[in-house]
Amino acid sequence: DTAVSQTPKYLVTQMGNDKSIKCEQNLGHDTMYWYKQDSKKFLKIMFSYNNKELIINETVPNRFSPKSPDKAHLNLHINSLELGDSAVYFCASSLKRDRPEAFFGQGTRLTVV
Amino acid sequence: AQSVTQLDSHVSVSEGTPVLLRCNYSSSYSPSLFWYVQHPNKGLQLLLKYTSAATLVKGINGFEAEFKKSETSFHLTKPSAHMSDAAEYFCVVSTNNQGGKLIFGQGTELSVKP
Numbered sequence: 001d002t003a004v005s006q007t008p009k010y011l012v013t014q015m016g017n018d019k020s021i022k023c024e025q026n027l028g029h030d031t032m033y034w035y036k037q038d039s040k041k042f043l044k045i046m047f048s049y050n051n052k053e054l055i056i057n058e059t060v061p062n063r064f065s066p067k068s069p070d071k072a073h074l075n076l077h078i079n080s081l082e083l084g085d086s087a088v089y090f091c092a093s094s095l096k097r098d099r100p101e102a103f104f105g106q107g108t109r110l111t112v113v
Numbered sequence: 114a115q116s117v118t119q120l121d122s123h124v125s126v127s128e129g130t131p132v133l134l135r136c137n138y139s140s141s142y143s144p145s146l147f148w149y150v151q152h153p154n155k156g157l158q159l160l161l162k163y164t165s166a167a168t169l170v171k172g173i174n175g176f177e178a179e180f181k182k183s184e185t186s187f188h189l190t191k192p193s194a195h196m197s198d199a200a201e202y203f204c205v206v207s208t209n210n211q212g213g214k215l216i217f218g219q220g221t222e223l224s225v226k227p
Contacts, residue, residue: 004156031213041151041201043217055212090156100145100207100215101164104157 003027006091006105013081014113021076021108023091031055031097032074034066037088037107046089049074050097081112115140117206119218127226132191134221136204139185146187147205147215148178157203163187174198199225 004025013019025032033056034046048056049068063079074091088109092102120135138144148160161172168180178189187204204218 033213033215035215041220043157043203043215045214048212048214050212056214092157094213097213100211100213101147101159101162102213102215103159104149106156 002105004091004093004103004105006089006108008108009106010109010111012111012113015081015083017081018077018079019081019110020078021089021091021110023074023076023105025072025091025093025103027093027095027103029093029095029103030071031094032068032071033092033094033102034074034076035090035092035104037090039087043090047074047076048097055097078110081110083112086110086112115144115206115208115211115216117204117216117218119202119204119221121221122219123222123224125224125226126194128196129193132189132194132198132223134189134202134204134223136187136189136218137185138187138204138206140206140208142208145207146178146180147207148172148176148187148189149203149205151201151203151220153200160189160202194223194225196225196227199223 031050033048037043047066052068065077068074088107090107091105094102116139118137146163149157161170163180
């Protein structure tokens with residue numbers, strides 16, 4: 001049973017489209033995250049939710065909107081996709097917001113053409 | 114403010130020889146420190162963690178790291194490299210007052226030669 005699962009694993013789309021990435025964790029964790037890994041493999045946090053409440057919102061364009069319907073799910077919706085959005089997006093979860101040991105999903109490779 | 118510096122972008126070793134991946138950190142508070150590994154086209158797997166308990170931390174697959182506060186270092190070691198250790202390794206820092214935010218180093222690519 002996969003602890004943190006993301007879908008889709010690969011996503012190829014044209015500029016200007018809107019797309020979503022879904023994430024689910026079955027660990028019973030309170031806190032979930034989205035991280036972005038760029039072409040140089042650098043990882044940076046985008047968002048964090050704790051029990052469905054947004055607690056971290058880094059300097060991310062408004063075109064990115066996370067949604068957490070319940071504490072086991074954290075989806076990422078991206079409007080008006082741009083070439084620069086091409087990256088690998090990782091979902092992660094941790095037990096609580098003050099227990100930062102995170103478990104990561106397998107990643108979604110987004111390619112904007 | 115917190116930051117992490119991985120001193121080598123690429124390390125190459127021969128199979129059976131020791132591995133040393135270097136990491137320095139900066140933190141205003143007592144940090145939690147982690148090493149994650151990423152195999153090609155895979156997600157990130159936690160190797161080990163330091164959270165203010167023993168300074169010598171043992172992880173999975175024979176890896177260890179030592180927290181040295183005086184040197185602000187958290188280097189990753191393994192006595193004998195295996196071909197399957199070839200991957201990207203990330204040193205990561207966090208503090209409890211950051212909402213679980215992880216600050217990643219730039220990564221070190223480990224190559225293992227037969």
